[in-house]
Amino acid sequence: MRGSFPLNGTYFQVNEVFADHDSSYNPIDVPRQWIWNLPRRTAYFGASVTSIFRGLSTVGIQYCFWKGYVCVRGFDRKTRGPRHINPTLHMPASELTKTKKEEKR
Numbered sequence: 173m174r175g176s177f178p179l180n181g182t183y184f185q186v187n188e189v190f191a192d193h194d195s196s197y198n199p200i201d202v203p204r205q206w207i208w209n210l211p212r213r214t215a216y217f218g219a220s221v222t223s224i225f226r227g228l229s230t231v232g233i234q235y236c237f238w239k240g241y242v243c244v245r246g247f248d249r250k251t252r253g254p255r256h257i258n259p260t261l262h263m264p265a266s267e268l269t270k271t272k273k274e275e276k277r
Contacts (some may be wrong), residue, residue, distance in 0.1 A: 187237050189215060190247035196258035217262040238273035 216236060218224035224242060225233045236242075246255035 184269060187242055189241045189243050190254075191217075191243055191257050191261055193255045193258075194247040195245045196246060196261060215243055216240055217243045217257060219257075219262065220244055241258075 178193075203251070214236070215222045221242060223245060224244070225236065228236070240253050243257065246257050
């Protein structure tokens with residue numbers, strides 16, 4: 173077996189997507205015309221499901237799952253293991269605080 177990445181039978185087997193680690197740092201150039209007519213879905217990126225949906229009502233959270241996907245981690249195809257999400261997809265709140273303080277200087 174090359175490795176495993178269990179989802180533990182959770183609801184996220186249907187609604188969770190994983191950011192490919194390599195292409196997160198080296199994006200693949202895909203011509204717009206190839207994907208333009210595909211159905212569009214929203215992807216919600218964050219450190220955790222709690223942080224993504226903080227402050228939303230139950231109805232708001234349900235809408236997000238009905239119309240989109242959640243991504244809280246990356247996936248390294250070489251090691252077949254989980255990775256943190258690239259900062260261009262999600263900047264942790266602790267990093268945002270540092271950036272704002274640096275801008276004020």
